[in-house]
Each structure stands twice: as structure tokens, then as C-alpha cells.
Amino acid sequence: MQFFDCNAFFGSPMQRLLAPAATANDLLAEMDFCGVEKALVWHIAQHDASAVVGNQLLAEGIRTSPRLMGCWTVLPNQARELPPPRVFFAQMKDARVGALRIFPNSHRFLANAVTMSDWFEPMVTQRIPLFVSVRRGMEWRDIYALLADFPGLVCVICDHGCWGMDRLFRPLLERYPNVYVDTAQYLLDGGLEALVSDYGASRILFGSGFPESYHGGMMLALKHARIPDEAKTAIASRNLERILMETEL
Amino acid sequence: MIGDSELSREFWEAGKSATCPIYDMHGHMGAWTAIYFPRANVDAMVGTMDECGVRMLVFSHHMALTAPDIANSLGIQAVRRYPDRLRAYCVVNPNYPERLEADLATFEAHRDVYVGFKFLSDYHGIALTDERCRPAWEYANERELLVLVHTWGGSPLDGPVVVRQIAERYPRLKLFLGHSCHGEWDKAVTLARDFPNIYLELTALFDDRGILEKFVNEAGSDRMLFGTDLPWFDPHQAVGALLSAHIGDEDRHNICHRNAERLLAPFIGRVGI
Numbered sequence: 326m327q328f329f330d331c332n333a334f335f336g337s338p339m340q341r342l343l344a345p346a347a348t349a350n351d352l353l354a355e356m357d358f359c360g361v362e363k364a365l366v367w368h369i370a371q372h373d374a375s376a377v378v379g380n381q382l383l384a385e386g387i388r389t390s391p392r393l394m395g396c397w398t399v400l401p402n403q404a405r406e407l408p409p410p411r412v413f414f415a416q417m418k419d420a421r422v423g424a425l426r427i428f429p430n431s432h433r434f435l436a437n438a439v440t441m442s443d444w445f446e447p448m449v450t451q452r453i454p455l456f457v458s459v460r461r462g463m464e465w466r467d468i469y470a471l472l473a474d475f476p477g478l479v480c481v482i483c484d485h486g487c488w489g490m491d492r493l494f495r496p497l498l499e500r501y502p503n504v505y506v507d508t509a510q511y512l513l514d515g516g517l518e519a520l521v522s523d524y525g526a527s528r529i530l531f532g533s534g535f536p537e538s539y540h541g542g543m544m545l546a547l548k549h550a551r552i553p554d555e556a557k558t559a560i561a562s563r564n565l566e567r568i569l570m571e572t573e574l
Numbered sequence: 575m576i577g578d579s580e581l582s583r584e585f586w587e588a589g590k591s592a593t594c595p596i597y598d599m600h601g602h603m604g605a606w607t608a609i610y611f612p613r614a615n616v617d618a619m620v621g622t623m624d625e626c627g628v629r630m631l632v633f634s635h636h637m638a639l640t641a642p643d644i645a646n647s648l649g650i651q652a653v654r655r656y657p658d659r660l661r662a663y664c665v666v667n668p669n670y671p672e673r674l675e676a677d678l679a680t681f682e683a684h685r686d687v688y689v690g691f692k693f694l695s696d697y698h699g700i701a702l703t704d705e706r707c708r709p710a711w712e713y714a715n716e717r718e719l720l721v722l723v724h725t726w727g728g729s730p731l732d733g734p735v736v737v738r739q740i741a742e743r744y745p746r747l748k749l750f751l752g753h754s755c756h757g758e759w760d761k762a763v764t765l766a767r768d769f770p771n772i773y774l775e776l777t778a779l780f781d782d783r784g785i786l787e788k789f790v791n792e793a794g795s796d797r798m799l800f801g802t803d804l805p806w807f808d809p810h811q812a813v814g815a816l817l818s819a820h821i822g823d824e825d826r827h828n829i830c831h832r833n834a835e836r837l838l839a840p841f842i843g844r845v846g847i
Binding site: 342343358359360488489492510515516519534536538539540541542545551 | 608622780782785802805806812813814815818
């Protein structure tokens with residue numbers, strides 16, 4: 326079983342972590358120790374410092390690491406802080422960046438049609454995945470509002486919390502076919518099995534939450550979950566590979 | 575495979591270890607109002623324990639914590655259904671002193687069930703040091719019982735300042751800091767260093783990378799206890815974190831079973847392998 330982590334970052338946060346991964350090489354060393362093959366990663370400066378600066382740091386960090394694919398951050402573009410989406414998407418392709426993240430709370434904007442249509446409309450058409458984190462920068466009500474405006478968006482809800490958030494994310498899985506959840510912080514005993522039973526394995530992506538969480542926690546939980554081997558493989562890597570393959574940049 | 579140790583190989587392949595049984599010292603059971611649990615009844619929980627190599631779970635039933643009308647009765651029934659796999663903490667809800675009085679009066683009749691007490695002060699809204707808690711503390715101290723307290727950094731009810739006062743007053747009981755004063759890690763370490771009867775319990779810490787190494791290095795693995803809040807958290811997730819941490823297998827043995835075996839021995843006879 327190969328693991329493709331959809332939810333990891335590197336870089337030094339403004340507030341020091343107990344065990345940070347300052348560089349891409351630090352991240353790769355831990356991936357090697359735990360047996361993680363590939364990762365879709367972002368740089369903490371994208372959240373803490375500046376989307377523009379963080380995106381640059383990410384691109385530089387992953388340039389020589391083919392096992393790492395990037396996930397950049399976008400902002401509302403009414404102030405022209407980033408290039409126009411068409412240009413930005415071309416830059417993503419050149420930098421081996423396959424997905425986007427937003428942090429509306431921290432970056433002070435509303436992720437709805439009024440603010441973000443110029444980004445999210447082409448993202449729906451081109452199936453560019455958007456990653457949002459409940460732990461960092463996005464609340465449930467905002468996720469519901471975002472998906473009501475863009476029901477076709479490929480949206481991965483990460484870090485949804487160790488307090489078993491099924492009552493909050495299951496309605497989204499049922500309503501929106503392109504919504505996924507990751508495994509970081511989904512510690513609920515029997516949670517994976519129940520989700521696979523109710524929605525199939527295709528809606529779940531392996532995410533570690535590294536470096537704030539240990540890689541191996543959800544790896545071992547997935548390895549020994551009471552679900553078919555094909556379901557484990559899909560969650561561990563295949564689903565993310567498929568989503569990224571369907572993206573048109 | 576996660577890491578490169580003997581235990582890593584065993585847990586990765588089999589999901590459990592013959593040489594490293596797990597004693598989960600912080601469990602629950604039954605429904606909790608704010609969360610959906612797929613496996614919260616006693617039979618399903620023992621099924622999880624079997625799969626993960628958990629030899630024994632010491633728990634407090636959710637109904638004992640949240641439903642005073644039911645109190646400790648369901649926990650007692652569960653232990654007597656699985657006497658080789660379960661022990662319970664008698665829940666103290668100091669909002670109901672008459673209930674506590676009754677529980678203390680019948681504690682001896684439940685020595686096959688109870689190893690001590692459980693406090694959930696942040697939820698019950700009454701500090702560990704409140705006068706209404708005193709009968710339980712004195713009872714536990716006189717009999718050298720095991721007491722699991724929910725502790726959280728910054729809490730005026732069960733944070734490090736309050737815990738220190740309790741530890742100073744009651745040196746004979748064994749005090750398990752549930753969640754290890756979550757967030758105030760340095761203070762938790764200091765408490766463990768200052769009081770030989772304090773243990774750092776790890777529920778909800780397995781998702782905080784770096785804390786396992788910090789506690790092993792600064793407090794020692796002989797003062798750490800495995801816990802998952804089962805049925806909240808999958809024990810495999812906790813074990814996977816333990817295997818990911820940069821600590822040794824000897825530390826993992828201490829955390830998973832050696833410390834618990836030593837602490838539980840007076841209550842369940844000879845335990846361990």
C-alpha cells in the first residue's frame with residue numbers, strides 16, 4: 326500500500342511548533358521514516374506571512390523534489406494581489422502545483438460568489454481542487470456557503486477535527502459529489518469503516534496533518550481498518566492521484 | 575512500515591503485539607451528546623480492543639459523567655460482563671453530593687469493578703479543590719486508589735495550578751493527569767517531576783506531534799500512560815503515533831503496558847505477561 330499524503334506543510338510557523346519541519350528535506354526525511362511515498366504540500370508562510378511570499382517559498386522548496394507536489398494559496402483578486410486566474414494557473418503548471426488552498430478567516434475575506442467567482446468558476450470548469458482546513462482558516466458555516474454557491478467545486482475538507490465531525494461533513498458528502506474529506510484528525514474509532522460503508526471509499530483521502538500530527542497515526546488506522554484492500558488503496562493514494570489527474574491546468 | 579523497530583514491524587503486520595499488550599487507562603463507553611460514535615457499546619468496544627491488542631480498558635461510562643439519573647450503574651454492568659478486560663473509575667459529579675455519598679458507601683461492594691475515581695471538572699463546572707470533592711479525595715488517598723482527572727491547560731477548575739494543590743494534599747493516591755494539562759506541556763512535566771504519584775496520561779496527545787518525545791525526554795516514559803478516550807479515538811491511531819515518534823521500543827513498552835501493569839496490580843491481582 327503506497328501513501329500519497331494530501332495534507333502536509335513545511336516551513337517555520339510564526340509561533341514555533343513542538344516539532345516543526347523547516348524545509349522540504351525535513352519533511353522528506355520524516356516521510357521516509359514513516360513510509361510515505363508522495364505528498365501534496367504547502368508552505369506555512371502561505372497562511373502566516375503572505376500568500377504571494379508563501380507560494381514562492383513553496384515553489385522553491387519543491388523544485389528539486391519530484392515526490393512533492395505543491396498546493397498554492399489564492400486571495401480575492403479585486404485588488405489585483407495575484408495575477409489573473411488564467412496566468413496564475415499557467416504558473417501553477419510550471420511550478421508543479423496541482424491544487425489550491427484558501428484561508429478566509431485569517432486572510433479576511435468571504436469565500437463566496439461575490440468575492441471569489443473569478444477564481445472558483447474556472448476552478449469548477451478545470452476541476453482544480455480546492456483544499457480548506459477547519460483547523461486553520463475556515464469554519465463550517467463558510468464551507469456550507471461556499472459549496473452552495475459553487476456546488477460543482479472539487480473541494481477537500483481537511484483537519485475537520487478530532488471531535489468526530491460526521492454530523493457536519495456527511496450532509497456535504499451527500500449533497501455535493503465533488504466533496505472529499507481527509508483523514509487528518511479523523512481519529513474516531515470505527516469512523517473510516519462507517520464512512521466507507523455509507524459513501525464508499527472514493528470520498529476519503531489520506532492526509533496526515535504533518536507536522537502538527539504524526540504521519541503514522543492514520544497510516545496504521547487505515548492499514549488495519551475493517552474495509553476491503555481496494556478501499557484502503559483508494560484512500561491511501563489512488564483517490565488523490567485521480568483527482569490530480571483530472572485537473573486541467 | 576512506520577519506523578524501523580521490532581514493535582513497528584509487529585504492529586504494522588498484525589495490528590497488535592504479543593510482547594507489547596496495551597492497557598488503555600482512559601476510556602469511556604456509551605453515547606455522548608455531541609458526537610456520532612459507530613462503536614460505543616461494550617461488545618463493539620471489546621471488538622476494537624481485540625483488534626488493536628488492548629488487553630484492558632479502564633473507563634468511566636459517559637452516562638455516569640453526563641446523566642446523574644443513571645450514574646455509575648452501566649459501567650458496573652459492563653465490567654461484570656467482561657471482568658478480564660474492563661475496570662471502571664467511579665465517576666464523581668460533585669454537583670450531586672448525595673450521589674457521591676452513596677457511591678462511597680457502596681464502593682467496597684464494587685471492588686471487583688472500581689480501581690478509583692474519575693473527575694471531569696471542566697464539564698461539571700466545579701474545581702477539583704472544591705469542598706464538595708473532598709470526600710472522594712480523602713477516600714482515595716486513604717486507600718491509595720487510582721484517580722483519573724480531566725486536566726486542561728489554562729483551566730481554573732483542573733489546570734496545573736489546581737492539580738498542584740491536589741497533589742500536595744493527597745500524596746498517597748495515584749493521580750493520572752488526563753490529557754496532561756493539554757497545552758501547558760512544560761507545567762505538566764514539572765508536576766510529574768515534583769510529585770512521584772503523578773502520571774501523564776496521553777489521550778488526545780497522540781495527535782500533537784513532538785509531545786511524546788518531549789515527555790519521554792523530560793518526564794520519563796515510566797511516568798506516561800496510554801489512553802484513547804475509547805470509543806472516541808481509534809487505538810491504532812495512537813499506536814501509529816507512538817511508532818512515528820522518535821523514541822525507543824523500551825519507552826513504548828513502558829507507555830503501553832509496564833506502567834499500567836504496576837499500577838493495576840493491587841486491584842486486579844497479578845497482571846502482565
